Amino acid sequence: MDFIISTANLLHEWGPNFLRGLKATLLIAIGAYALGITIGVFGALGKIYGGKFLKLFLEIYTTLIRAVPELVLILLLYFAGTSLLNQILEAMGYRPVDISGVAAGIAVLGLVQGAYATEVIRGALLAVPKGETDAAIAFGMSKIKAFRRVILPAMIPLALPGMANLWMIVTKDTALLAVVGFEELALVTKQAASKSRLFLEAFTVAAFLYLCITLLSNYFFKLLERRTMRGQPKLDQV
Amino acid sequence: MVWDWLPVYLPRFVEGLWITIKLFSLSIFFGFALAIPIGLVQVAGPKWLGYIAHGFCTLFRGTPLLIQLWLLYYGLGSVFPYYPGLRESFIWPILVEAFPYAIVAFSLSVAAYEGHVMKGAFQSVPKGELEAGRAFGMSGFTLLWRVWLPRALQNVLPTLAGEAVLTLKSVPLASTITIFGVYGVGSIVRQDTYRTYEPLLFVGFIYICITGLIVVLFRWLENRVPSESQM
Numbered sequence: 001m002d003f004i005i006s007t008a009n010l011l012h013e014w015g016p017n018f019l020r021g022l023k024a025t026l027l028i029a030i031g032a033y034a035l036g037i038t039i040g041v042f043g044a045l046g047k048i049y050g051g052k053f054l055k056l057f058l059e060i061y062t063t064l065i066r067a068v069p070e071l072v073l074i075l076l077l078y079f080a081g082t083s084l085l086n087q088i089l090e091a092m093g094y095r096p097v098d099i100s101g102v103a104a105g106i107a108v109l110g111l112v113q114g115a116y117a118t119e120v121i122r123g124a125l126l127a128v129p130k131g132e133t134d135a136a137i138a139f140g141m142s143k144i145k146a147f148r149r150v151i152l153p154a155m156i157p158l159a160l161p162g163m164a165n166l167w168m169i170v171t172k173d174t175a176l177l178a179v180v181g182f183e184e185l186a187l188v189t190k191q192a193a194s195k196s197r198l199f200l201e202a203f204t205v206a207a208f209l210y211l212c213i214t215l216l217s218n219y220f221f222k223l224l225e226r227r228t229m230r231g232q233p234k235l236d237q238v
Numbered sequence: 239m240v241w242d243w244l245p246v247y248l249p250r251f252v253e254g255l256w257i258t259i260k261l262f263s264l265s266i267f268f269g270f271a272l273a274i275p276i277g278l279v280q281v282a283g284p285k286w287l288g289y290i291a292h293g294f295c296t297l298f299r300g301t302p303l304l305i306q307l308w309l310l311y312y313g314l315g316s317v318f319p320y321y322p323g324l325r326e327s328f329i330w331p332i333l334v335e336a337f338p339y340a341i342v343a344f345s346l347s348v349a350a351y352e353g354h355v356m357k358g359a360f361q362s363v364p365k366g367e368l369e370a371g372r373a374f375g376m377s378g379f380t381l382l383w384r385v386w387l388p389r390a391l392q393n394v395l396p397t398l399a400g401e402a403v404l405t406l407k408s409v410p411l412a413s414t415i416t417i418f419g420v421y422g423v424g425s426i427v428r429q430d431t432y433r434t435y436e437p438l439l440f441v442g443f444i445y446i447c448i449t450g451l452i453v454v455l456f457r458w459l460e461n462r463v464p465s466e467s468q469m
Contacts, residue, residue, distance in 0.1 A: 064446070066403075067403070067445065067450075068407070068442040068445055068446060069406075069407040069408070069410045069442075069445055070407060071411065071421065072410065072424075072441055072442050072445065073442075075438055076438045076439070079434045079435070080435065172301070172302040172303070173302075175302035175305060179414065186304055189305070189308075190308065193308075193312060193313075199308075199313045199315075199316040200309070200313035200316065200317055203305055203308050203309035203312065204309065204313070206305050207301045207305050210300065210302055211297065211301050214296075214299075214300035215300065
């Protein structure tokens with residue numbers, strides 16, 4: 001009972017901060033996810049159809065990113081990225097700029113997501129039977145048209161479970177940005193906790209908010225899966 | 239690039255490496271020991287236990303590990319001192335250390351993720367094999383130990399390798415509750431020397447090495463387990 005009352009007090013005072021943190025978290029997650037998918041599509045195409053050099057480069061990119069802890073990557077890319085950008089700007093005669101936390105967060109997490117997305121999309125692309133592509137080309141479709149009309153609809157249901165997983169990962173990875181001092185949900189929670197001295201209550205609220213994001217997205221992805229799977233034979237349960 | 243700090247801090251990195259490995263292996267051990275029953279009750283029942291296990295998996299897979307860690311360490315840690323009996327009890331020395339909190343948080347997280355994997359693994363074992371075991375007169379426990387668990391593990395070894403690497407990569411989070419593993423020592427070097435990149439690159443390098451080791455270890459395990467194509 002005490003717990004409920006002190007949680008209500010906490011929310012009364014810090015509620016708007018929690019909402020601001022939630023908004024920042026969602027904004028970064030969506031941005032990073034979109035960037036990750038973009039990198040993933042081009043990365044997968046490069047890994048399958050690219051030249052020797054491009055393939056090697058992409059292989060190094062996906063291997064390194066997946067073997068190094070996200071926290072290390074975030075710090076490295078954050079510092080390296082901002083100083084590199086400012087050096088380029090200075091070399092071109094512009095004044096150095098302050099990079100906004102949101103942009104940096106999206107860029108860093110997007111690069112990390114891109115490595116995982118490349119592998120997911122590559123696997124889905126390779127799983128589309130070659131005969132279907134051949135048939136599309138035989139019908140006189142251009143390569144782009146064949147990709148858009150035949151390969152893409154066939155690969156989306158195959159990539160969807162992996163991509164849903166990546167979305168869950170990115171929403172949780174945004175919490176790591178708290179370590180570089182970006183005010184998203186985790187950092188806002190920590191501030192609220194240490195100012196109000198209500199540690200247990202504050203972190204419970206944060207956990208609840210993250211859980212809501214996960215459960216809502218779960219539901220949404222299930223709907224999406226059902227829609228993209230219509231008219232196709234059911235995949236074997238794994 | 240300046241690397242003259244490396245010989246000075248190398249002993250601390252070795253200490254950090256030991257802490258990282260200890261945290262990683264203990265979490266995997268306790269987490270996996272929990273994951274097997276969590277997976278099993280979701281498939282074999284009883285139903286109410288299955289619901290609890292499912293809820294546990296959803297809860298811990300749905301929230302960031304960082305929040306779980308802080309909830310345990312700062313949240314519960316700030317509540318414990320108010321229980322008068324606890325201060326005098328023999329577990330108090332454990333409760334004031336950060337390491338046990340990290341072990342509990344990481345093990346629960348591993349249990350949730352791996353429990354989910356094990357649920358699928360138990361489901362994927364063909365029913366006929368279990369019936370054959372029962373027809374041989376095996377008791378429930380013997381059946382689990384001799385047929386069901388080995389066959390389930392065989393199917394998910396590659397997935398478990400991936401999950402182990404993910405767990406390893408979340409160990410740096412423990413530095414936020416004052417546990418100085420490899421990553422924590424790297425942060426100390428950064429603060430002492432004002433060098434940003436070199437310590438981070440070195441920490442990344444160590445992690446790549448450990449990841450490589452885990453991959454090799456699991457590949458060796460996979461080769462030892464007879465697979466369908468070899469039989």
